[in-house]
Amino acid sequence: MTQRIHIAGGGIMGMGAAWRLASAGLEVVVHDPAGPGQETSRASAGMLAPRAEVRHDEEDLLVFGARSQAMWPDWVARLREETGIDCDLRSPGTLVLAADEDERRGIEHHLRWLERIDVPFDALDGDDIRRLEPDLSHHVLSGALIHGDGQVDNRAFLHALHVRLQSLGVTLLSASRITRVVADGGRVTAVETADGERHDTDAALIAAGAWSRQVRIDGLPPLPVRPVRGQLLAFGAADRHGQRTTLRHAIHTPNVYLAQKGDGTILAGATMEERGFERETNTGALYLHLRETRRLIPQVDELPLEEIRIGFRPTTRDNRPLLGETPVRGAWCLTGHFRNGIQQAPASVDAVVDLILGRTPPADTLPFCPSRFLNR
Known part of the structure; x- marks a missing residue:
């Protein structure tokens, strides 16, 4: 059973997962060399527009994105209750x-x-x-x-996440970058960082956005993220x-x-x-x-x-995210969201957290399993 997890990436995916996992009682460490919420999640406009932005070959993403958007009010309400920070969620279309x-x-x-x-x-x-x-x-x-479409103040939301993680006792390593997920016998045992430090862990979650390819998992090819x-x-x-x-x-x-x-x-x-x-x-x-x-x-x-x-x-090569466990047990992915990261965050985070905690996620996440690209 997973008790300790190290997360590569402190954007909306990494911090969102840390929030949910720490709330469930896990010991969580987040590594991000730029600091929490300082990269692409911060640069975003906070658009929640799965219907307006969908392309004709993306009906699966429309279903997933619409469900994720419907989860945003609960996410915002929870963080407001826990931190007192409002994130200006609006859905006028x-x-x-x-x-x-x-x-x-x-x-x-x-x-x-x-x-x-x-x-x-x-x-x-x-x-x-x-x-x-x-x-x-x-x-x-x-x-x-x-x-049904709308927007959220993504910068306010990232700030609220940061505040909540601190109150939950999550360790935030702002000058640390995970470069390797160490595996022994097909299972995660540790992570290594760019400065040569090694941290024993039960699991590792790669949520490093466009930098996810730079995190190598023992025995697997690089994640196909550019x-x-x-x-x-x-x-x-x-x-x-x-x-x-x-x-x-x-x-x-x-x-x-x-x-x-x-x-x-x-x-x-x-x-x-x-x-x-x-x-x-x-x-x-x-x-x-x-x-x-x-x-x-x-x-x-x-x-x-x-x-x-x-x-x-x-x-990714098919413009779909990577959500779930890799062929290495305890090595999880939460990345590859292309232009839909803010929009798809609630459904993506909750699906991967469910899997880590041994629960069954909604069926619409199954096509995004990393195994479609990763062969040992």
């Missing part, structure tokens, strides 16, 4: 918009597909959209309100004259999404770049996002650019 004829045809095709799979939405013309969002440009031609870089722009809501821009819904177009957080910050993202772990900003990609944002809210010209966020999406 997502506006999917077209600003030219090509986009209109693409969205109409997407809506027909959503209708076939019984996703609820309201088709809207330009006037309907501007009644919902008066600050949007007259370039917006049509779109739809996808019901980074896909995303750059996101954060604007202040008010121009120099105090004129504010307000967005009541998350906005999604084929080329950009917009989300306004509780403090007024407007986020515009995100690029999709195969550039490894490169942290330098790419002005060409940012220009394209700024241009698309300007089509939707021309007043962005006058808004202050407050931050450029860079994150690295953990991506």
Whole structure:
């Protein structure tokens, strides 16, 4: 029976699992060289849009993502009760918009597909959209309100998790990076870190996001996870004259999404770049996002650019996560969520925690078992 577990990664997956496992009485140690919640989970916009963002070959992810989103209110309520921190969870739906004829045809095709799979939405013309969002440009031609989608303040949630882990007595090693999961006889016995330290353990959980491939498990090939870089722009809501821009819904177009957080910050993202772990900003990609944002809210010209966020999406070969135990007993995966990490966190964390504790997870997690890639 697992009593002690070491977790590689302190993002929403690693800290979320630590929260649930420590609450169940396990001794938990979290390793993250950047510190808890300081990498991709922090760079995210906190979008919870499994219906608006789903692609036509991702019905399994839609089912999984919708169930996960339905779990978010309970997660937020629990952390609010345990820490007193509110995470600004909102579910007014997502506006999917077209600003030219090509986009209109693409969205109409997407809506027909959503209708076939019984996703609820309201088709809207330009006037309907501007009644919902008066600050949007007259370039917006049509779109739809996808019901059920929403957003959360991911940075507040990460802070709340950090606070709760401290109160639960979880050990947080901010300058530590697990590089090896040691196995003997096909079972985990220890983890080793980049500075040469060795920690005996009953189990290891790899939740290191795009860095998961760098954690080697004895006897197994590297985890098939690579980074896909995303750059996101954060604007202040008010121009120099105090004129504010307000967005009541998350906005999604084929080329950009917009989300306004509780403090007024407007986020515009995100690029999709195969550039490894490169942290330098790419002005060409940012220009394209700024241009698309300007089509939707021309007043962005006058808004202050407050931050450029860079994150690295953990991506597998089939764009599905790795959830569950590897062929090495006690070596678990909770990674590979690509662009859906925040959205899929509750269902992913709870499924893997259930497995670690010997419980049966929901059936919709079974296709994401790591064994589909890992052969001994």
